[in-house]
Amino acid sequence: NAGVTQTPKFRILKIGQSMTLQCTQDMNHNYMYWYRQDPGMGLKLIYYSVGAGITDKGEVPNGYNVSRSTTEDFPLRLELAAPSQTSVYFCASRTKETQYFGPGTRLLVL
Amino acid sequence: GENVEQHPSTLSVQEGDSAVIKCTYSDSASNYFPWYKQELGKRPQLIIDIRSNVGEKKDQRIAVTLNKTAKHFSLHITETQPEDSAVYFCAASGGGTSYGKLTFGQGTILTVHP
Numbered sequence: 446n447a448g449v450t451q452t453p454k455f456r457i458l459k460i461g462q463s464m465t466l467q468c469t470q471d472m473n474h475n476y477m478y479w480y481r482q483d484p485g486m487g488l489k490l491i492y493y494s495v496g497a498g499i500t501d502k503g504e505v506p507n508g509y510n511v512s513r514s515t516t517e518d519f520p521l522r523l524e525l526a527a528p529s530q531t532s533v534y535f536c537a538s539r540t541k542e543t544q545y546f547g548p549g550t551r552l553l554v555l
Numbered sequence: 556g557e558n559v560e561q562h563p564s565t566l567s568v569q570e571g572d573s574a575v576i577k578c579t580y581s582d583s584a585s586n587y588f589p590w591y592k593q594e595l596g597k598r599p600q601l602i603i604d605i606r607s608n609v610g611e612k613k614d615q616r617i618a619v620t621l622n623k624t625a626k627h628f629s630l631h632i633t634e635t636q637p638e639d640s641a642v643y644f645c646a647a648s649g650g651g652t653s654y655g656k657l658t659f660g661q662g663t664i665l666t667v668h669p
Contacts, residue, residue, distance in 0.1 A: 476655050545601075
């Protein structure tokens with residue numbers, strides 16, 4: 446049982462490039478979340494999903510898109526990377542009320 | 556939406572002392588309040604949580620108290636140890652259509668000096 450896994454661990458993007466951050470969980474959780482954490486700050490919710498085929502915006506969705514075609518996978522897409530998207534991105538899944546976080550993806554946009 | 560304020564932003568204590576971190580929330584419908592510990596470069600890890608039908612919960616050296624009327628909750632760490640040094644985040648979540656979305660505080664950097 447690997448829990449929540451994320452790839453890549455670290456990525457450098459040029460302004461305007463696009464990429465997909467991968468998130469997979471093997472706990473059969475319906476609820477999944479994407480957060481971003483800027484340096485010295487708390488986590489802010491980008492998008493969330495309550496099950497396959499259902500997604501909704503969180504607090505800071507601009508510049509991102511998500512999809513949820515399976516229970517296990519919840520990828521986050523950046524279409525036109527901007528320096529303001531430099532951050533650490535955490536995926537989480539939830540059982541009952543407890544959220545379990547993945548190890549994070551550190552993204553640098555230059 | 557929910558707003559969570561956390562204080563202090565930094566806290567420095569001597570080993571063996573107690574540490575207290577306080578959070579206030581704005582949405583009276585919030586009913587779940589977890590605390591996460593995050594070490595440098597690592598993911599947030601749940602250390603304790605409390606639900607709105609409980610006033611206090613304890614787990615060894617860690618305790619959390621909740622005052623629903625005043626809309627604030629606190630983390631108490633007793634007999635602090637250097638390995639308690641980390642960033643601590645409080646969070647709040649509502650029931651019903653909130654779908655478990657967490658609103659986080661800004662974090663407290665706790666340093667325990669040997």
